[in-house]
Amino acid sequence: MAREFSPLEKIRLEKLEALRQRGIEPYPTRAERTHTSRAAIQAFEAVEAQGGEAEVQVTLAGRLRAMRPMGKITFAHIEDGEGRVQLFFRANDIGLENLQFFNRDFDLGDFIQARGRMFRTRSGEVTLWVDDFRMLAKAITPLPAAKDEVVDGEVVSHATLSDPETRFRQRYADLAVNPEVRAIFRKRAAIVRALRDFMDEHDFLEVETPILQPIYGGAAAQPFITHHNQLKQDLYLRISFELYLKRLLVGNLEKVYEIGRDFRNEGVSFKHNPEFTQLEFYWAYADYEQVMALTEEMLAFVADRVLGRRTFSYQGHEINLDPPWKRIELRQGLLDATGIDIQQHPTAESLAAAMQAKGMEPKPGAPRGKLIDALLSTYLEPNLIQPTFLYNYPRDISPLAKSIPGDPQTVERFEGFIGGMELCNAFTELNDPLDQEARFLEMGRDYDADDEERHPMDEDYLRAMRYGMPPNGGFGMGVDRLTMLLTDQHSIREVILFPHLRSRGD
């Protein structure tokens, strides 16, 4: 099917043809630039501040974002990676014919290059006085461009692209016209950089482990399934890094971390995307208390680096990342929030009865761990605004965590919450291969690999553990959620460049 151009696009295609008729290549191979917008303005202001007469000659490049032709002069703004700068064209300098050429055949959205000297206009804006200009790349489709107005020094945009569907499907257009969106992703990059620096500075080794896995594990999520043609083998996209990273501890890599993508074939929501970025680390000879302390240190470090301070606003709440975080034992937290002591209810039946007695509606047939998880999600999580660790979780929802000595039903596990949202999950890792095998069996893994209904036993992981795994603490954190917090975004889609959307036949 041939591309259908809109009427607006057809006009621009005519201009493209007009350029070619003049012998001008609308997509030249090379560009020139001596200064960014900001550098040019700063260079001029520096000369100005010294009272100097020296001319600041520059060649700038960027995207045309505003044009104001006024007879025999034209003002325009171009935008580059650092900001905007005004251009001033005058028929006296470039010739009337060239000015009209610019006004007629150049459009908003085109990339251009302009040479000249910097000056300050009567109304005070540092501007490029253009003596030569050139097309760098013609835009055929008009940007959904807003018009900006400066009111009391604040930029007010009118008719900005705001439809979420268009913004996410055409993120390039969103980024091109919404500078605050670009700022979010710059901040995200700074967050990831800070996390990496923190781990490196603490002597953790960055590693990469398989995304395509014959047996998935490390979390209780549904996987995506794919297929290797030549090997005639189904493979899963990983749902966590955990089991591979802990194999590395068996290999005497004492401190390892990975930052990468996980894939979970589950519901999409404002805090769930099917693929998301996680940081996991495993730390030999540490326990969950040490991991808790390192978590506090890490987030304070990231905040210092990225924000320059440890407080920030999230959805109307002032959050403070100064250590130490609040610590609440899960049992006590649930007791305070619901009046139910989970310790008094060692079975699902007993706990469900207690919940019913409180007027709750526990899901029929749910195991005890699920009921506790539901209580946590409903009665605790939404209220955990300031950084808080919930710790000591029931064993039956934590098959990879080690029990508390003397309390086999409770494991050394914590989750960190900020802004009413789960951010991280960590525990003292189970390193007893026989106990691990028993837990896998309890969780429904099976040695009978022929039965497709059952999740196969990860025998290789157990073999690794049998070689001996040092005691260790492990940690996982959603990098997207951390970015949501530090950029004050309610939706995970706002911090993922190309969030998952249902495909559409265009």
Next chain:
RNA sequence: GGGCGCGUAGCUCAAUGGCAGAGCAGUGGCCUUUUAAGCCAUUGGUUGAAGGUUCGAGUCCUUCCGCGCUCACCA
């Protein structure tokens, strides 16, 4: 997957069941320090798609597509 809501020009939005509109963008013209520049003129629509009710549907009904919120799901 369930419930609720939304989908109108390139963008942002109007339109009691009764002629589909505005601002910006676009096009033509005037304008030599403007900055949402201004002034004059003007183009632009399968109202997400398909059916139905009605003399008449952007509006009401059904189905479908997509998006949002929410619930469920989610160690």
